[in-house]
Amino acid sequence: xxxxxxxxxxxxxxxxxxxxxxxELSFRGRYVDVLAFEQYQPEFLPATRETELNPEGxxxxxxxxxxQLTESLFMIxxxxxxxxxxxxxxxxxxxxxxxxxxxxxxxxxxxxxANTLGCHLCLAPQFKGRDVAxxxxxxxxxxxxxVEEGWRxxxxxxxxxxxxxxxxxxxxxxxxxxxxxxxxxxxxxxSTYSLADIDAFAICNALTTLTPGIVNGSAxxxxxxxxxxxRARPAVRTALSTTRTGNPERAxxxxxxxxxxx
Amino acid sequence: xxxxxxxxxxxxxxxxILAAxxxxxxxxxxxxxxxxxxxxxxEYLKINPNGTIPAMVHDGVxxxxxxxxxxxxxxxxxxxxxxxxxxxxxxxxxxxxxFFDQFIGPSISMFGWKFFxxxxxxxxxxxxxxxxxxxxxxxxxxxxxxxxxxxxFSPEELAESGRRIAFGAAHxxxxxxxxxxxxxxxxxxxxxxxxxxxxxxxxxxxxVANDTKAPHLMEWLRKIYERPAVHKSLALGRTQMMxxxxxxxxxxx
Numbered sequence: 001x002x003x004x005x006x007x008x009x010x011x012x013x014x015x016x017x018x019x020x021x022x023x024e025l026s027f028r029g030r031y032v033d034v035l036a037f038e039q040y041q042p043e044f045l046p047a048t049r050e051t052e053l054n055p056e057g058x059x060x061x062x063x064x065x066x067x068q069l070t071e072s073l074f075m076i077x078x079x080x081x082x083x084x085x086x087x088x089x090x091x092x093x094x095x096x097x098x099x100x101x102x103x104x105x106x107x108x109x110x111x112x113x114a115n116t117l118g119c120h121l122c123l124a125p126q127f128k129g130r131d132v133a134x135x136x137x138x139x140x141x142x143x144x145x146x147v148e149e150g151w152r153x154x155x156x157x158x159x160x161x162x163x164x165x166x167x168x169x170x171x172x173x174x175x176x177x178x179x180x181x182x183x184x185x186x187x188x189x190x191s192t193y194s195l196a197d198i199d200a201f202a203i204c205n206a207l208t209t210l211t212p213g214i215v216n217g218s219a220x221x222x223x224x225x226x227x228x229x230x231r232a233r234p235a236v237r238t239a240l241s242t243t244r245t246g247n248p249e250r251a252x253x254x255x256x257x258x259x260x261x262x
Numbered sequence: 263x264x265x266x267x268x269x270x271x272x273x274x275x276x277x278x279i280l281a282a283x284x285x286x287x288x289x290x291x292x293x294x295x296x297x298x299x300x301x302x303x304x305e306y307l308k309i310n311p312n313g314t315i316p317a318m319v320h321d322g323v324x325x326x327x328x329x330x331x332x333x334x335x336x337x338x339x340x341x342x343x344x345x346x347x348x349x350x351x352x353x354x355x356x357x358x359x360x361f362f363d364q365f366i367g368p369s370i371s372m373f374g375w376k377f378f379x380x381x382x383x384x385x386x387x388x389x390x391x392x393x394x395x396x397x398x399x400x401x402x403x404x405x406x407x408x409x410x411x412x413x414x415f416s417p418e419e420l421a422e423s424g425r426r427i428a429f430g431a432a433h434x435x436x437x438x439x440x441x442x443x444x445x446x447x448x449x450x451x452x453x454x455x456x457x458x459x460x461x462x463x464x465x466x467x468x469x470v471a472n473d474t475k476a477p478h479l480m481e482w483l484r485k486i487y488e489r490p491a492v493h494k495s496l497a498l499g500r501t502q503m504m505x506x507x508x509x510x511x512x513x514x515x
Contacts, residue, residue, distance in 0.1 A: 049436065
């Protein structure tokens with residue numbers, strides 16, 4: 001049996017939702033209210049060596065016949081390996097390597113940039129005026145220090161001007177890379193829709209509302225066209241319809257950290 | 263034809279080298295002097311426009327990113343498997359690769375630069391170093407290089423790196439107490455990436471990587487060190503840095 005613990009269909013949570021629906025796999029979706037810290041309650045899934053630490057930050061957990069998996073891109077690679085029917089990954093080695101290389105760039109540059117902007121614009125305002133001291137016991141349960149620090153930044157809206165500027169630079173650089181790739185082909189890797197498109201779309205989908213100055217029809221026409229082609233896919237519409245807030249593009253929680261090398 | 267452009271056979275440069283040798287492949291080797299900034303020279307940028315090392319070219323096609331190169335080698339060539347066949351173990355392999363590449367790796371390299379590379383760079387002409395940093399194409403790499411060369415790691419950054427290394431070593435130790443290899447029952451790309459990042463640890467961070475505190479981690483490093491492919495790979499080294507592997511030799515210990 002497949003179960004997916006997920007929050008709003010945005011960012012890392014959106015990737016497995018799309019892949020499961022694209023592959024027409026039946027699964028039980030378990031909605032986790034990340035802002036209520038349900039993922040840190042004692043009754044949440046018992047952690048394993050790998051899932052107790054999540055370099056991705058907050059993100060989905062897939063449970064397949066009792067085995068837990070985190071890391072949204074590796075999770076959808078797993079779905080390809082375990083369920084090869086209705087493939088979302090080209091079968092040649094170079095395309096597969098290009099998907100992994102996109103994933104690393106997305107993890108290290110695109111996600112940290114988009115996530116910091118999203119947390120600043122959409123998450124931090126929700127904590128204004130709330131008793132954040134009451135959250136201390138929950139924050140103390142977070143095993144990775146950078147994720148705990150990510151929450152503390154959001155609770156206090158403590159994003160420095162440098163960090164926000166660097167995040168914007170990273171988002172621009174990433175969108176430009178997508179725009180350039182789409183000048184060569186309709187999809188990011190090879191000539192078909194693949195895991196790389198799902199990976200990048202999950203981060204990019206929110207940007208038409210979050211950073212309309214960066215992603216828009218005149219500055220990035222190919223990216224906007226690509227977003228619309230993906231949004232029109234039935235599996236993607238179903239994935240996006242799992243929202244409970246009605247605004248999944250505003251759902252951000254601390255994600256992967258920025259490179260510590262600058 | 264398979265061609266690798268690499269520096270010393272450790273960290274990222276060592277990854278595709280070791281994977282190729284484990285797969286039983288030979289390749290054309292081009293040694294790029296990282297500290298001489300050969301990777302930013304125009305002739306190298308024609309091969310890899312990002313100016314990063316390593317680069318791998320197979321039959322004229324550039325294969326990106328060091329960990330992806332290892333998966334590529336396994337997928338594109340015949341030979342002993344480098345990845346578990348079981349999908350869950352393969353997921354675990356990738357999880358550990360990311361743990362090394364993005365969580366522990368940067369901390370270890372900060373120590374490596376501070377103790378080995380930074381002092382070596384201080385001997386070079388400052389004007390020439392400045393000019394060479396300025397021609398690095400990626401901003402991330404420019405910042406990293408200036409930090410490394412001018413030793414601008416703050417005490418907080420170094421303390422955080424030390425904390426992560428201790429945390430990571432303990433996590434690996436606990437995992438290897440439960441199973442022989444990181445992904446499960448077989449030696450895989452996760453162990454190769456781990457060895458490339460961690461082999462210097464008993465020397466640089468002996469307080470967390472020693473036989474009393476981390477016996478499984480130490481045994482894992484020694485077992486990998488003894489593999490013929492590792493010896494072949496280390497033989498491509500040209501600098502003193504290779505001495506850091508000597509402490510893994512059971513005979514000299």
